[in-house]
Amino acid sequence: MIAPVQPGWHGALTRTPAFWVVSGLLVAGAIRIAVLGGQFVAAYPKATLTATALFALLAVPFWLFIADLDFLEPEPLAMQALAFAWGALVATSASIPASVALDDLIAKLGSPGLAADWGAALAGPTVEEIAKTLGILAIVLIARPQINSVLDGVVYGAMVGLGFQITEDIVYALGAVALAGRGDSVQPVIATFLLRGFLSGVWSHTLFGALAGAGIGYLVVRRDKTTLVRVGVALLAALGAWCSHVLWNAPIFGDGLGNGGLALLAVLVFKALPPLLLILLLVRAAHDREADYYTGKLSALRDPSLITEGELAVLRSGPRRAQARRHARLRGGLKAQAAVRRLQRAQARLAVELSRAQQEGIRPSERWCEDVREQRAILATFGLPEATVPADGTGAWRRRAETVLAIAVAIAVLWVALTALGGS
Amino acid sequence: MGAGTRRQRIDLLGALLLVLVLAGLAFGLPAIDRALPSQRPVSSEVPYPVGGGVTVLPPAGATIDLTGTRPAEAQGMVLFRLGTVRYSIIVQPYAGTLAAAADRLRRRITGTPGYQVTGTQRTVATTAGLQGVQGGYTAPGRGGRYTVFVDRGRSIEVTVSGGELDLGRSLPEIDASTRTLSYAAGEK
Numbered sequence: 011m012i013a014p015v016q017p018g019w020h021g022a023l024t025r026t027p028a029f030w031v032v033s034g035l036l037v038a039g040a041i042r043i044a045v046l047g048g049q050f051v052a053a054y055p056k057a058t059l060t061a062t063a064l065f066a067l068l069a070v071p072f073w074l075f076i077a078d079l080d081f082l083e084p085e086p087l088a089m090q091a092l093a094f095a096w097g098a099l100v101a102t103s104a105s106i107p108a109s110v111a112l113d114d115l116i117a118k119l120g121s122p123g124l125a126a127d128w129g130a131a132l133a134g135p136t137v138e139e140i141a142k143t144l145g146i147l148a149i150v151l152i153a154r155p156q157i158n159s160v161l162d163g164v165v166y167g168a169m170v171g172l173g174f175q176i177t178e179d180i181v182y183a184l185g186a187v188a189l190a191g192r193g194d195s196v197q198p199v200i201a202t203f204l205l206r207g208f209l210s211g212v213w214s215h216t217l218f219g220a221l222a223g224a225g226i227g228y229l230v231v232r233r234d235k236t237t238l239v240r241v242g243v244a245l246l247a248a249l250g251a252w253c254s255h256v257l258w259n260a261p262i263f264g265d266g267l268g269n270g271g272l273a274l275l276a277v278l279v280f281k282a283l284p285p286l287l288l289i290l291l292l293v294r295a296a297h298d299r300e301a302d303y304y305t306g307k308l309s310a311l312r313d314p315s316l317i318t319e320g321e322l323a324v325l326r327s328g329p330r331r332a333q334a335r336r337h338a339r340l341r342g343g344l345k346a347q348a349a350v351r352r353l354q355r356a357q358a359r360l361a362v363e364l365s366r367a368q369q370e371g372i373r374p375s376e377r378w379c380e381d382v383r384e385q386r387a388i389l390a391t392f393g394l395p396e397a398t399v400p401a402d403g404t405g406a407w408r409r410r411a412e413t414v415l416a417i418a419v420a421i422a423v424l425w426v427a428l429t430a431l432g433g434s
Numbered sequence: 435m436g437a438g439t440r441r442q443r444i445d446l447l448g449a450l451l452l453v454l455v456l457a458g459l460a461f462g463l464p465a466i467d468r469a470l471p472s473q474r475p476v477s478s479e480v481p482y483p484v485g486g487g488v489t490v491l492p493p494a495g496a497t498i499d500l501t502g503t504r505p506a507e508a509q510g511m512v513l514f515r516l517g518t519v520r521y522s523i524i525v526q527p528y529a530g531t532l533a534a535a536a537d538r539l540r541r542r543i544t545g546t547p548g549y550q551v552t553g554t555q556r557t558v559a560t561t562a563g564l565q566g567v568q569g570g571y572t573a574p575g576r577g578g579r580y581t582v583f584v585d586r587g588r589s590i591e592v593t594v595s596g597g598e599l600d601l602g603r604s605l606p607e608i609d610a611s612t613r614t615l616s617y618a619a620g621e622k
Binding site: 025026027028031032035053100103104105107108110111112114115117118119122123125126127129137140141144147148151188189190191192193261 | 445449460471483498538
């Protein structure tokens with residue numbers, strides 16, 4: 011179920027008590043992280059600057075990828091930033107003392123050996139998943155009308171996770187600098203960047219947050235289900251995020267596969283693949299559901315100047331949208347590619363506005379239709395009447411070559427990382 | 435208006451619940467942790483596993499601080515307390531030389547504001563034959579000593595710190611304990 015977009019939250023935002031409470035928490039978190047950062051800057055200025063710059067840069071492609079997951083109904087930038095800030099400032103601030111305390115409690119109530127082996131696997135996930143999930147709930151409290159689909163929950167959850175991951179990575183990098191005992195050295199920062207940035211960059215906090223977010227999205231949106239089912243699914247998703255995190259931190263397969271680079275890669279894949287596949291399936295299902303809803307709105311227009319049958323099929327699928335843009339680039343260069351993207355964006359905006367107008371019982375503004383026609387006219391100047399993928403497979407070989415190249419680059423990056431870590 | 439007020443109340447309640455859970459994590463858990471005793475008595479006659487296959491006989495009268503003790507298979511650490519004196523042993527995988535390991539530890543010590551290494555290093559050995567180096571350091575109101583061993587691909591860092599008076603009283607017991615550092619039978 012996709013709830014229609016509800017407008018008007020911009021004006022009401024500051025009138026929600028949750029906005030001010032969450033703002034206060036963000037300020038408190040920012041002060042706490044700033045104090046921690048100040049200590050790092052005083053001790054290791056060069057390393058702190060390098061770590062912050064590297065991980066901030068790493069966040070950019072992840073942010074763009076996450077935001078683009080919901081291409082048809084993108085989340086407001088302010089809400090994305092709020093989710094990221096919660097993860098980076100609030101969730102980390104709460105998790106640092108709480109994780110240490112829980113680890114100590116495991117040692118006190120169990121044994122120091124138990125804490126040494128399983129402390130990181132139990133304390134970290136328990137504290138951090140709760141702190142991050144609270145961030146998704148904060149978004150729900152502040153801007154409930156913006157949660158229209160399970161995919162929205164996935165996006166906000168992933169953003170919270172990304173923010174958490176970036177701050178945590180910077181703290182880990184500077185911890186490595188302190189441990190190395192070589193003063194203000196950049197080398198431990200680079201090693202941490204390769205290890206945590208690349209090897210565990212894709213499938214750790216961002217992924218766990220996305221999984222928990224999917225559950226919250228379901229809880230908020232699926233009003234056709236009973237409260238028990240919705241709460242059950244949300245709890246199950248949170249449990250899934252916790253289990254994935256526990257698996258990731260667990261000391262299993264530590265030595266069983268040797269110490270080489272391939273063994274490390276195998277461990278990463280074994281621990282990372284289950285949650286990665288799970289969230290990919292969830293995102294796919296949530297995306298398809300949302301795509302069916304919005305393309306249904308456009309289909310009802312029966313106006314080929316706004317969207318053709320071929321474009322409906324393309325707009326419904328992320329890979330096909332990308333294929334259509336690649337096809338345009340082959341035909342007319344980067345400008346044609348950008349023109350297709352703008353047309354797709356205009357069509358998506360129109361679909362959202364149609365949904366919004368239906369919700370309010372009014373006629374959609376002609377402005378959105380004009381925008382689509384304007385973008386189509388620009389595309390036509392490149393000799394492309396519509397933004398579709400050729401059925402005869404033209405350009406397929408190039409797409410395959412690009413995919414192979416991308417995989418080769420990814421493997422090369424992994425090997426560089428593994429070599430830097432001393433793998434063989 | 436009435437509905438709006440009710441919605442705002444629910445919204446506020448939700449936000450306060452959020453703050454409550456967050457405060458439970460950030461302040462509640464550490465409070466519970468602090469409320470439970472962190473020190474346990476330990477026998478000075480049974481070798482204590484530090485981690486990475488390394489064992490040590492605890493000093494007589496020492497207690498174990500559970501917040502600084504994490505013995506694991508490949509590495510580990512133990513923190514003993516004798517009154518106000520801290521006696522810490524950390525075992526880590528290490529591929530460098532003894533001189534480099536000692537230099538790394540000295541830099542970490544002097545990296546703390548107010549801490550300074552004093553005097554020259556001297557070589558030390560355990561009864562099991564581990565060769566190491568030892569030095570001293572001072573800090574405001576405290577004194578300290580460090581010892582480093584490198585053997586079988588691991589570094590063993592021993593640091594002792596405390597008030598000058600207590601430290602002087604405890605050092606003979608701690609030195610005797612440090613000399614018992616060894617690898618457990620069968621450890622490679």
